[in-house]
Amino acid sequence: MTIAKTPPTPYYAVIFTSTRTAGDNGYGKMAEAMEKLAADQPGFLGIESARDGLGIMVSYWDSLESIAAWKANARHLVAQQRGRDMWYEEFKVRVCRVERDYDFTRA
Amino acid sequence: MTIAKTPPTPYYAVIFTSTRTAGDNGYGKMAEAMEKLAADQPGFLGIESARDGLGIMVSYWDSLESIAAWKANARHLVAQQRGRDMWYEEFKVRVCRVERDYDFTRA
Numbered sequence: 091m092t093i094a095k096t097p098p099t100p101y102y103a104v105i106f107t108s109t110r111t112a113g114d115n116g117y118g119k120m121a122e123a124m125e126k127l128a129a130d131q132p133g134f135l136g137i138e139s140a141r142d143g144l145g146i147m148v149s150y151w152d153s154l155e156s157i158a159a160w161k162a163n164a165r166h167l168v169a170q171q172r173g174r175d176m177w178y179e180e181f182k183v184r185v186c187r188v189e190r191d192y193d194f195t196r197a
Numbered sequence: 198m199t200i201a202k203t204p205p206t207p208y209y210a211v212i213f214t215s216t217r218t219a220g221d222n223g224y225g226k227m228a229e230a231m232e233k234l235a236a237d238q239p240g241f242l243g244i245e246s247a248r249d250g251l252g253i254m255v256s257y258w259d260s261l262e263s264i265a266a267w268k269a270n271a272r273h274l275v276a277q278q279r280g281r282d283m284w285y286e287e288f289k290v291r292v293c294r295v296e297r298d299y300d301f302t303r304a
Contacts, residue, residue: 094214105255141247142249146253178303180302182299183298184210186293186296193288
């Protein structure tokens with residue numbers, strides 16, 4: 091996992107913060123499949139994720155319309171329901187407009 | 198680390214994604230100090246972080262003015278410089294307006 095190469099601002103970010111239930115219960119396989127599926131959606135710009143107890147996944151999109159379409163994707167809806175049924179103890183989703191950004195790379 | 202309890206939207210998020218150089222070099226102690234210092238700043242709403250290779254830290258604020266004041270904090274400026282000198286291989290900072298959010302808690 092690397093830092094997402096996003097275009098000039100403005101663009102959009104979905105911050106998904108979560109804590110998991112115990113055990114894998116098919117989560118790892120589904121998470122991998124959903125990451126691949128998201129990358130094929132119109133308007134997808136990139137994704138970043140990390141977990142050490144708390145999980146943070148940030149996906150980047152070109153518009154609110156692209157985010158809404160991904161949320162309504164049929165296979166993604168199945169995954170979302172399974173997340174509520176089995177995988178997540180708690181989560182919060184924040185839909186954001188990225189106003190400005192800057193970066194640093196060691197010389 | 199738990200999911201931040203943020204107020205109703207709109208509010209602001211700073212997404213700081215990074216990869217580290219090898220070794221601690223005082224990073225852990227400074228990160229802890231900066232997290233405490235941030236929590237004392239006007240307009241601070243909460244923080245979430247996770248690292249497994251890639252690090253993602255999201256801090257939440259009430260306004261762009263509060264974010265600018267934190268970026269200009271004298272002790273924080275020292276930490277930022279040390280980050281560029283020693284701790285980070287690469288980072289990206291994204292300043293965002295949180296437009297809407299929703300959450301789930303297991304019953």
